[in-house]
Amino acid sequence: xxxxxxxDDPIFFDGYMKIREKEDNANDLFEIPxxxxxxxxxxxxxxxxxxxGYGEHCKMFINNGAANVVGVDISEKxxxxxxxxxxxxxxxxxxxxxxxIDKLEEQFDVVxxxxxxxxxxxxxxxxxxxxxxxxxxxxxxxxxxxxxxTAYSSGNRWTKDENGKKLYFNLSNYCVEGERELxxxxxxxxxxxxxxxxxxxxxxxxxxxxxxxIEPFPDAEMLKKHPQYDDLLHKPDFLLVKAKKM
Amino acid sequence: xxxxxxxDDPIFFDGYMKIREKEDNANDLFEIPxxxxxxxxxxxxxxxxxxxGYGEHCKMFINNGAANVVGVDISEKxxxxxxxxxxxxxxxxxxxxxxxIDKLEEQFDVVxxxxxxxxxxxxxxxxxxxxxxxxxxxxxxxxxxxxxxTAYSSGNRWTKDENGKKLYFNLSNYCVEGERELxxxxxxxxxxxxxxxxxxxxxxxxxxxxxxxIEPFPDAEMLKKHPQYDDLLHKPDFLLVKAKKM
Numbered sequence: 001x002x003x004x005x006x007x008d009d010p011i012f013f014d015g016y017m018k019i020r021e022k023e024d025n026a027n028d029l030f031e032i033p034x035x036x037x038x039x040x041x042x043x044x045x046x047x048x049x050x051x052x053g054y055g056e057h058c059k060m061f062i063n064n065g066a067a068n069v070v071g072v073d074i075s076e077k078x079x080x081x082x083x084x085x086x087x088x089x090x091x092x093x094x095x096x097x098x099x100x101i102d103k104l105e106e107q108f109d110v111v112x113x114x115x116x117x118x119x120x121x122x123x124x125x126x127x128x129x130x131x132x133x134x135x136x137x138x139x140x141x142x143x144x145x146x147x148x149x150t151a152y153s154s155g156n157r158w159t160k161d162e163n164g165k166k167l168y169f170n171l172s173n174y175c176v177e178g179e180r181e182l183x184x185x186x187x188x189x190x191x192x193x194x195x196x197x198x199x200x201x202x203x204x205x206x207x208x209x210x211x212x213x214i215e216p217f218p219d220a221e222m223l224k225k226h227p228q229y230d231d232l233l234h235k236p237d238f239l240l241v242k243a244k245k246m
Numbered sequence: 247x248x249x250x251x252x253x254d255d256p257i258f259f260d261g262y263m264k265i266r267e268k269e270d271n272a273n274d275l276f277e278i279p280x281x282x283x284x285x286x287x288x289x290x291x292x293x294x295x296x297x298x299g300y301g302e303h304c305k306m307f308i309n310n311g312a313a314n315v316v317g318v319d320i321s322e323k324x325x326x327x328x329x330x331x332x333x334x335x336x337x338x339x340x341x342x343x344x345x346x347i348d349k350l351e352e353q354f355d356v357v358x359x360x361x362x363x364x365x366x367x368x369x370x371x372x373x374x375x376x377x378x379x380x381x382x383x384x385x386x387x388x389x390x391x392x393x394x395x396t397a398y399s400s401g402n403r404w405t406k407d408e409n410g411k412k413l414y415f416n417l418s419n420y421c422v423e424g425e426r427e428l429x430x431x432x433x434x435x436x437x438x439x440x441x442x443x444x445x446x447x448x449x450x451x452x453x454x455x456x457x458x459x460i461e462p463f464p465d466a467e468m469l470k471k472h473p474q475y476d477d478l479l480h481k482p483d484f485l486l487v488k489a490k491k492m
């Protein structure tokens with residue numbers, strides 16, 4: 001299985017950093033706030049951050065009382081930024097793919113992953129490895145691109161009216177799981193589409209209990225400030241899951 | 247709250263009975279087989295069937311060893327057929343809305359509902375009533391129209407090519423929950439759209455554990471026999487849920 005390191009591609013890296021720097025990016029407005037509501041009290045907890053990127057969450061977890069954080073990411077370039085901008089004696093950054101966490105020696109109270117899981121081909125295997133790395137009573141909180149969004153395979157994503165207003169999300173191949181190759185800053189970015197039920201069943205089958213799910217969308221107040229996100233009412237961008245190891 | 251008795255409308259009733267009589271109807275090919283795989287061993291169990299219609303499932307549950315079945319349906323006309331075609335000393339048919347099951351005296355081991363829940367406006371209330379009517383260790387298995395399908399509110403459901411082949415399901419208003427009024431045999435049929443996460447969270451919040459979900463779609467063999475169902479690969483018609491009272 002080829003594990004992609006697109007975040008090390010300089011064009012991808014620059015493009016990604018630019019959208020994340022924008023004040024009204026969808027991650028900061030919708031994904032991160034939802035992720036935070038799903039996290040338990042972190043005081044004294046040991047955390048594992050899968051696909052930690054440039055480490056902003058790892059640093060935040062320490063600031064919120066976590067005892068220690070291990071951040072893993074496949075991208076050396078992202079971890080360089082993490083070391084520079086978000087280092088802490090209680091944080092260990094490891095340049096390994098998510099698929100290799102079974103090689104870690106520690107067990108964790110909380111496993112977090114922000115928008116990385118849809119890059120993982122072998123979801124069932126990785127979920128099993130996460131479960132095995134967790135202490136009893138621990139929680140696994142992750143966000144990913146929404147299954148309605150990852151379903152898409154080709155053609156136009158939206159049907160628009162003559163003024164460019166989005167009328168419909170053109171949903172296709174929702175039930176056809178697997179690889180989706182797309183262009184996002186660069187060609188050949190690979191994501192993996194899984195249905196809602198596959199996500200739920202995979203978690204349940206290894207032993208997790210589903211505690212909560214969120215499909216974030218803007219309320220009226222948010223829409224007044226950021227009207228460009230009204231398309232999220234038709235099709236959410238993100239799915240967030242909180243699962244517990246009982 | 248108005249509870250609709252569309253199944254008592256003679257035009258609706260005739261239209262509905264006709265599609266269910268067709269050998270290749272989607273209920274028989276996809277929904278019922280999926281529902282059956284979610285049911286536990288029924289031997290000696292007490293069952294409640296919510297929206298039992300003409301009682302075919304109630305009769306099947308008894309044939310599969312259930313100790314007794316209570317079937318409730320809001321439609322008198324449907325229950326007339328049930329009494330005629332699917333009566334049994336172990337089955338009790340009650341002409342009450344699903345919303346009134348808190349008035350029943352019995353507790354149940356298994357609660358089943360086939361394609362009725364999307365007619366229920368007050369999902370959270372009804373789920374609470376179901377939970378309260380169940381014995382510990384009992385399971386609640388239900389099917390409903392898929393949230394992607396119920397999201398739809400107006401306009402064309404599909405974008406087709408020049409030969410009439412369905413290219414995309416025109417998804418809109420997925421995040422806008424609530425009433426959907428549509429024409430299905432008759433005007434003014436009301437269904438209630440809820441997102442995937444609302445369904446999951448509502449069940450979890452009253453105490454249920456999610457055990458399994460199914461979004462049925464045809465495999466290659468099924469498509470060879472019934473090629474007209476290839477649109478289910480783009481958009482599943484049904485969602486099925488198995489939840490347990492621990």
